[in-house]
Amino acid sequence: MNTARRLKxxxxxxxxxxxxxxxxxxxxxxxxxLDPERYDTRIIDLRGxxxxxxxxxxxxxxxxFSLPLEGVRxxxxxxxxxxxxxxxxxxxxxxxxxxxxxxxxxxxxxxSALTFNKQACKAFLAPWQIPMAQGRLLRYxxxxxxxxxxxxxxxxxxxxxxxxxxxxxxxxxxxxxxxxAIELAFRYDDEVxxxxxxxxxxxSCGVVRRDGEVVVLPVTEIRPHTEFFDYQAKYESKSDEIxxxxxxxxxxxxxQALSRKCYEVLGCRGIxxxxxxxxxxxxxxxxxxxIPGMSPRSIVPQQARxxxxxxxxxxxxxxxxxxx
Numbered sequence: 330m331n332t333a334r335r336l337k338x339x340x341x342x343x344x345x346x347x348x349x350x351x352x353x354x355x356x357x358x359x360x361x362x363l364d365p366e367r368y369d370t371r372i373i374d375l376r377g378x379x380x381x382x383x384x385x386x387x388x389x390x391x392x393x394f395s396l397p398l399e400g401v402r403x404x405x406x407x408x409x410x411x412x413x414x415x416x417x418x419x420x421x422x423x424x425x426x427x428x429x430x431x432x433x434x435x436x437x438x439x440x441s442a443l444t445f446n447k448q449a450c451k452a453f454l455a456p457w458q459i460p461m462a463q464g465r466l467l468r469y470x471x472x473x474x475x476x477x478x479x480x481x482x483x484x485x486x487x488x489x490x491x492x493x494x495x496x497x498x499x500x501x502x503x504x505x506x507x508x509x510a511i512e513l514a515f516r517y518d519d520e521v522x523x524x525x526x527x528x529x530x531x532x533s534c535g536v537v538r539r540d541g542e543v544v545v546l547p548v549t550e551i552r553p554h555t556e557f558f559d560y561q562a563k564y565e566s567k568s569d570e571i572x573x574x575x576x577x578x579x580x581x582x583x584x585q586a587l588s589r590k591c592y593e594v595l596g597c598r599g600i601x602x603x604x605x606x607x608x609x610x611x612x613x614x615x616x617x618x619x620i621p622g623m624s625p626r627s628i629v630p631q632q633a634r635x636x637x638x639x640x641x642x643x644x645x646x647x648x649x650x651x652x653x
Contacts, residue, residue, distance in 0.1 A: 335369040338648070339394070339405040339431075341412050341422075342383075343374035347496040347517065348413035354624035356411040362640035368648075371396070371403075375412060394429045407651055408433045409644070410620055418620050419445040419491060434651040435599030436619045444595060444617040447490050447522050454614065457594050459587065461614045462606075464524035466490060469515055475507050484526040487511055489518035500526070529608030532574055534588040535621065535629045537600045539646040543592060545585045546632035550574035572631040584612045591617060599647045602629055 342356030343349055353374075360370050372383040380389035382396050389396050396403040408426055410433050416422040420441030426433050436444070444450050448466045455461070465478060478485070487510040488498040497517035499510035514521040531553075535546040552569040574581070588603045595601075595617065602621035605612040621629045623640075633643040 335365075335367060336648070336652075337404065337406045338363065338368050338370045338409050339373045339407070340370055340409045341373050341375060341380075341417070343376055344412050344414060344416070345375075345377060346414035347492070351622055351624060352411060352413045355413070355622050355627070358623045358625065358627075358630070358640065359409055359411055359644055363644055364641055367645075370409075371405075373408075375416075392429075394426070394431055405431055407431065407648060409648065410435050411623060413620055413622070414492065417441070418618075432651050434647045436595075436597050436601065440596050440598070441619050444597075444601075444619050445491055447488070447616055448520070450595070450617060451614070454591065454594065457590065459591065459614045460611055462486075462525040462527050464522050467511065467521040467523060469519060472511075475504065478507065478523050479504055481523065481525050485510075486524045486526055487514050488522050488524070489514045490520035490522045492517045527606045527608050527613050529606045529613075531604065531606055531615075532576075532584055532612065533602055533604050533628050534584050535600060535602045535632045536588050536592040536597070537643065537646055538598060538650050540649065543589060544636075544646075545589050546629070547573040547635040548576060548581055548584055549628050549632060550576070551628075570628060570631060572628070572635045580607070580610065580612075587612055587614070598650060600629055600643070 340356045340359050342352045344352055356372050360372055363370055373389065374381045374383050380391065380394065381387065382389065387396060387398065394405065408431055410417045418441055420438035423433060423438035423441065443453060451461050463481060465473065483502060483504065485501045485507070486498065487501055497514045499513055501507050501510045511521055531551040533549045533551060537544050537546065549570050549572040554568055584605055587605065591603050591614065592601055597619065600621060602618040604615040606615060621627065623630060630640055633640060
């Protein structure tokens, strides 16, 4: 392809959130695997409410998301969202890009906001017979007595309702540890989810749309070295991740069918990763990740390779969908 006709792609990353480091790693993976003959890519870092070109350090003009570069305004055909957490995974930034007229990859603002709010996502999926743990949503000024929460049984998982990468997540095994776990979760969000513990093995399944067809990727089994799949297990090589998961065909079919169902019911676009716990031959939904990690250690790149795709093929599918 002629260099002048390359698609100009801004890979948006960074952010002022706990997941910033992972976001930067994910963006680098995307940049490294897009064909430079087809794509003119620039990594754009969101910091302090402003956009900066990573290569030059120059700020972008927020009026039209353009980069003044050597006397020329560099505009973009597409934004590839690799910004974990707020304001991308919760849908907040989508309105801005709609206003400036630049398409973005992945889910739209409604789907993003819905899936980022764990309790809202569970409530939306409940009528569709998706198995999931029981839980209670807490707000800082509307917190029930511990005795009421403990009726869910121990152990309990306590997590921020709107956050990712397992920041602020605790497994509570003793009643006297519940308050501390709740306070930790409130450091990351103004809402906290307290859920039943479901004993079992964790699995993850990615779904993507390619040329109009929903493709369910191979399943990954997650074996954390830590007590559960926390930040260390996810990003510091403290887990074994086996792709494809060594499951009987019937269970593989079950989790892939559930993942496809969630993807379609929620109205997802782009790459979405769904996490489940397998307990007594039933998969229980944990959460949806609409901008899953793409760092070298991340799960979806493993699944794409197991499916027989290069990362370039995976990312191109996402770009084509967004441009369509």
